[in-house]
Amino acid sequence: MAINKQQVRTALTHVLHPEMNKDLVTLDMVEDLVVQDSFITFTIDLPEKNTELEHRLKEKCKEAIHKYVDQDAVLDINTAVNISKFRNNEDKGEFPGQGHRQQKNKQEEDEEILSGVKNIIAVASGKGGVGKSTVAVNLACGLARTGAKVGLLDTDIYGPSIPTMLDTHERPNITTDKKLIPMQKYGIRFLSMGLLVDPDQAMIWRGPMVTSAVKQFMQEVEWGELDYLVLDLPPGTGDIQLTLVQTVPLTGAVIVSTPQDVALDDARKGVAMFKKVNVPVLGMVENMAYFIPDDMPDKKYYIFGKHGARNLADKIGTNFLGEIPLEQKVRESGDEGKPIVLGDMDTKSAQAFVELSNNVIQQLAIRNQQEAPTEKIDIKIKP
Numbered sequence: 001m002a003i004n005k006q007q008v009r010t011a012l013t014h015v016l017h018p019e020m021n022k023d024l025v026t027l028d029m030v031e032d033l034v035v036q037d038s039f040i041t042f043t044i045d046l047p048e049k050n051t052e053l054e055h056r057l058k059e060k061c062k063e064a065i066h067k068y069v070d071q072d073a074v075l076d077i078n079t080a081v082n083i084s085k086f087r088n089n090e091d092k093g094e095f096p097g098q099g100h101r102q103q104k105n106k107q108e109e110d111e112e113i114l115s116g117v118k119n120i121i122a123v124a125s126g127k128g129g130v131g132k133s134t135v136a137v138n139l140a141c142g143l144a145r146t147g148a149k150v151g152l153l154d155t156d157i158y159g160p161s162i163p164t165m166l167d168t169h170e171r172p173n174i175t176t177d178k179k180l181i182p183m184q185k186y187g188i189r190f191l192s193m194g195l196l197v198d199p200d201q202a203m204i205w206r207g208p209m210v211t212s213a214v215k216q217f218m219q220e221v222e223w224g225e226l227d228y229l230v231l232d233l234p235p236g237t238g239d240i241q242l243t244l245v246q247t248v249p250l251t252g253a254v255i256v257s258t259p260q261d262v263a264l265d266d267a268r269k270g271v272a273m274f275k276k277v278n279v280p281v282l283g284m285v286e287n288m289a290y291f292i293p294d295d296m297p298d299k300k301y302y303i304f305g306k307h308g309a310r311n312l313a314d315k316i317g318t319n320f321l322g323e324i325p326l327e328q329k330v331r332e333s334g335d336e337g338k339p340i341v342l343g344d345m346d347t348k349s350a351q352a353f354v355e356l357s358n359n360v361i362q363q364l365a366i367r368n369q370q371e372a373p374t375e376k377i378d379i380k381i382k383p
């Protein structure tokens with residue numbers, strides 16, 4: 001029989017905090033619980049570092065789950081020091097009771113975690129293969145060209161391509177307090193699921209595991225001070241995307257599409273998804289807008305149709321951020337791990353990516369002046 005979250009929570013009510021004399025669930029110490037078949041992972045939040053206690057609680061949790069839920073369950077129990085979560089209850093000499101934690105505290109917590117990041121931009125597409133990662137990586141490097149501090153997070157767990165596009169395949173290091181240190185290349189900081197998880201393994205992950213992993217990426221990484229954090233989202237507008245965009249306080253979204261009708265239909269869904277959850281859409285990018293042959297750089301062949309994304313942007317009242325030509329050099333630079341925007345400025349594509357970056361900066365400035373920061377909605381993921 002499949003294990004469910006409720007069973008795990010119930011088992012954890014048998015684990016008492018030795019000093020508080022209450023159980024971990026009542027003390028609201030269990031976070032990010034994910035169950036996948038017989039694999040169970042969660043984090044025990046603690047108000048302060050206490051290695052001995054962490055060890056003891058982990059052991060007790062294991063015992064309780066093996067006894068009350070499934071003796072063959074495979075466990076990955078993490079601990080985290082979460083000062084802000086418990087701070088409000090210090091004077092009262094107790095941890096908060098379950099369910100009493102206010103939404104506000106949770107938001108403050110997240111603000112604190114990403115407090116050094118000024119703008120979070122999601123690069124999304126309805127369809128896969130339209131050049132989302134190519135746009136994300138060139139946008140990140142294009143923003144960095146202006147002297148800004150930029151981070152890039154590849155959340156596409158099923159098809160991470162940023163390691164190839166930045167020619168980096170080593171595992172990231174970890175700080176003494178167990179935070180991941182982003183990799184650095186071409187002046188940007190970046191991380192990819194592909195550097196941490198074996199893609200074959202990741203293929204079997206379901207939505208909640210992906211969301212939980214991405215959440216950890218946001219929270220347990222030393223991003224430091226950033227002007228822009230660019231997120232390469234997984235393609236599509238399903239549950240994973242919807243949960244992701246609501247878990248992170250996004251400043252705005254950039255939607256990538258090719259000019260083809262099949263891609264445009266999905267791009268429209270993408271725009272609708274962001275609007276539904278009140279994330280401003282900064283605009284649309286038309287990738288592979290026209291083909292430029294290497295030997296005839298002045299030619300333009302509209303092989304996927306002309307101005308499809310530009311017209312759609314007009315029609316649905318969204319900004320048009322620019323068109324990127326289909327050029328062999330874009331593909332080659334992606335495969336070689338050096339984004340075209342950092343290469344030959346004589347190419348149409350490099351110029352197009354610079355223009356795109358400038359338009360995104362401009363739209364962000366307008367958005368930040370006109371609207372309040374996006375509020376994060378913390379959805380509890382159901383089993």
Ligand SMILES: Nc1ncnc2c1ncn2[C@@H]1O[C@H](COP(=O)(O)OP(=O)(O)O)[C@@H](O)[C@H]1O
Pocket residue numbers: 125127128129130131132133134135161235287288324325326327328329330331332334335
């Ligand atoms: N404008 C372009 N010109 C040439 N090749 C491109 C262009 N955009 C993307 N590609 C290539 O198409 C493939 C898919 O692009 P990618 O960015 O990985 O798409 P996605 O992230 O949407 O799946 C890659 O091999 C990439 O190099």
Ligand SMILES: [Mg+2]
Pocket residue numbers: 132133134156159160161
């Ligand atoms: Mg991709």
